[in-house]
Amino acid sequence: MFRTVWSKTLRAYRTPLLSWGIGLAFILLATLATFGSTASQMADSMNQLAQTFRFIGDPIALNTATGFATWRSLDLVIPVMLSIWAIMAGTNLIQGEEERTALELLLATSTSRLRLLLEKLYALVLALVIIGVLIGSGAIAGLASAKLDFDAGRALLAGLNVSLLAFFYASLALLFSQLFPGRKVATSWTIGLLALFTLLDSTGRIVQHGEWMQYLSPNYYYSINKPLINTYDNHPLAALLLLIISLLLCTLSAWLFMQRDLGASIFQRLNLHIGTKNSAQSSSEVLAKAWHDSSLRSVGLRTLTALAISISTWLISLILYIAWMISLTPSFLGIMKDLVSKSPTLSQIFNGQNVVTNSGFIGYAVFSFVPLLTVIFVFTLALQWAKDLDNGRLELILSTPQARLRVLGEHITVVLLTSLLTVILIWLSTLVSAQLINIRVDAGKIAAAAFGIWPLELIIVTGVYACAVRLRSSAILTVIALYLAWAYLTEFLRSVLNTPDWLMSLSIFHAYGTPILDGWKWGPNLVMLGVAIVLLLLALFQFKRVDIDRGN
Template sequence: MSPAWKISSCATTRAMARPPRRRAMWFKSIYLKTLREFRIAILGWGVGMGLLIYVVLAAVPSLIATPAARASVVSLGGTFAWIAEPIALDTPGGYVTWKYGLTLLIIAIWPLIACSRLLRGEEERGSLDALLSLPRGRVRVVLEKLAAVWTALLGIGLLIALLAFAGGKTASADFGLGDALLFGLNVALICGVFGSIALLLSQFTQERGTASGLTGGLLLVFIVLDMVHRVIPGTEWLSRLSPVYYYNLSKPLVPASSYGVPSSSYGANPGAMLVLLALCVLLSGAAVWLFARRDVGGVVALPSFLRLPERAVQPARALPVNAWSLRSVYTRSLGMIVVPACWWTLVIAGFAAWMVVIVKQIETQMASLYASSPLLKDVITRVGGGDISTNATLLSFLFVFLPLLLMAFAATQANRWSADEEDGRLELVLSTPQPRLRVLLGRFAALTTVTIIIGMLTLAATAVASLATGLQFDWGNLAAATLSIIPLGLLVAAIGYLFSGWLRTAVDTGLLSFLLVIWFFISFIGPGLNWPDATLRLSAFYYYGTPLLHGLPLLDTLGVLAVTVAALAVASVRFVRKDIGR
């Protein structure tokens, strides 16, 4: 036997026998291991959102540099009061709180996804069985995981607070470090509420995707409920049912001490923050209690009056041999998507119709503001003027959320594709005589079909709302505004399929979600900060354009479709050649 072989083998064995101490530290407890999985989310969401606040705060002095500009900003706040209560808009803290306080709720997407798979995701993979085989109780396991989630949320809030404080110093704002920390804490609390809702709902669902989808729908419903009392007088009792209402009551970046008035409209609202904390404890506690008393892999049994009546099944039909959804990969994929697609259609189409109602409600205010605000008058003049253009301009601004919602739906379906591969579900499909390329394209074709249907139903809902309220729009442009969201949804799905060829499900979903947020904020805040056109073109929302005003941007739409085809082609090549699950 060669001496050189012995030396090489022994050296290799010794090197492998010493695992890195730093890596081993993260696996000493369930808490540390779970926190390690959240490290990218903490940095990505914390730094990303914090930089957004920093950039906006630093730019506010230039937006209110003159008395005329200051008056225009204040008048705009009164017109868009249905979005958020306009308080001290002529200050950096007040402007950021009004314009971007509600937008920060996008962060809630991460905890609702993370908490929906905190237990249910591991149950689907079967890893929770192995974890519970160790001498650790169920309650301890879930409490350590929850502690990691809250550490991550507080870390995100801390990063946002520090960057907000730095931006405030740049803009000579009147809030201090303590106010910025309360601002970050308020964001962490509202995110914790939706994470707790997702954790609770996952006790009643067989799949984590169902729990996250339901929680995402509740997030949008609660946002709309919070807006209701600012649109329809006398409905504040209804808005109090929404956690977002209590989130908006706190305005730490507008400290009451700076104005010398003990008003609940200024500063942090301790009562509202305690309500959010109580909701987190109550919902999380209920989820822990239910998890400790149900079977692993099972669901909590609903009361008898909430259960659907069970129908007797004939023995010949006990197995769905002739079911339509089992005839091909395409139909099976449609059957898997149809339930979440119905909920997302309800949310997207309902949101579009609700925005039409909002525009009708503030039509009179817009007319008076058009006559008094030079800033808005300049915008309206550029698009052609007139009452119809005024309504179309406002609705066009609101419709930027439509592609965001459809792209979020596409991201969830891309996540499901990646999860099916990681959890071993695709191995069963590929064990049949199905080419890999047909499996991927069949799955994507089903998603394309559903995306087109969502766009068409959104058009129908918007048209019905327009006729019911009496608003006048160019019907061709209205069709373009609702149907041109379809290519953007397909773009996100194709990119998600592309990422899944190299990345794990958690990283794939996190990166795709963060990409959506970056795109949205480039398009949302870039024009107001006079960013160059080259920067704005980095966002996919740029190519959506303003179809409600100017019709379908044909070249931009074709460009988006070309990128989609290219991404799907690369994803297909990777999927055909790779080892499944790697």
């Protein structure tokens, strides 16, 4: 059906393309439709707020809907979120099929390596362009719903500007995938640079005489263009520079791809030339080495080893984010009190949270976002089980004298223990950070806010395992990603959406509530734990009885 590499690759992107495109478009639409019309009524307060949170972005024309939406959504949130997907797509572009040993089949045809890479890049660029158009369409829909004048061309350019930054990070990820062995290593390095570049851009914006830091970050060359704001003078040369750098990274990646062996990074290829003894190991030596490898002695240990890089990257990132946000509390709390007292309308923006107290500010800055990030983290870990089923990796394991329930149980145990470790580290990092900067918090409510995340994790994790036997990983990704987007946005915008109570009760984030202000609630948490137990039993029952016939 698909006669070209690019069309097959684009087809593989159809689910994330629609999910990310529509999801990010809805965020921009909701920002414009909900808050844009009130921006002019509280211009002074919004300018003070934006100056306080200047690390998010430059406050330009905040008395307009487009200026407010650019500062709140387009300067930081949307580009970072799309860049994360672009990084994963960039590392998967070549290394994904290498790890599945599917690339050899493609290269066995008359398709050259260069053409293969160019067609895959073309599909990725096309997917990013479509996502950019969807984001721009969300801006148009938001402005139209608010009955405000808009320029459709500028709205689409704003979406494409986001796609350009995401393409840069995809190109960087593609380069690292040629330099380092393993897709996860390349992904971790690129996400680390994304965090570094974001920090450089934000720090250069708020530190006196620190503008030079911004010049080192590609985020700066993205953010100095704000097409959505009619009165802003854009800098097309900055976008051109970002595009040229991205193309140079792609060119270097193509050259490296044509030089190296499949299954080996360029560094590994250099090591092979330096020391040939290791490359000449006999099969008995390889088997002896594997036999003494402790990580291969059980499914649980192997799962932990395979996921170690992802787990450590996520946990370190969560701890740093929590520490950073809590460190802002003393300097921002007085300003927040002044702003909220002068403009009650701001309470709508902060979803009614009591942001004028230590606990309220930490609840908004940390525990409004960390539950979503944590759930996404454990979701990616559990989804690896479904991917292993898709790729036929369990047949060999099940051919050994191991019970099915033990194989599944060890994998689930690793993910569940990781989810528990995550909430413990969230709890400890919050308490320690607050202690270090000497602010008073209620330790009991901090514990409730941290450990209240665990039932959310359990529902998503067990839901993945329950669906894995019947559905492919792509279908599970679509269903759960759409549910998480709906559940979070419904709770995040509950004060303006007027969603019926029965529908709100289906959102796990609504069930989570605000425990840092209200304390632990046994009812919702016990219900979520009960649902998770039912899903876990369903997963175990299905895997024990259903044939495994999903291998490619």
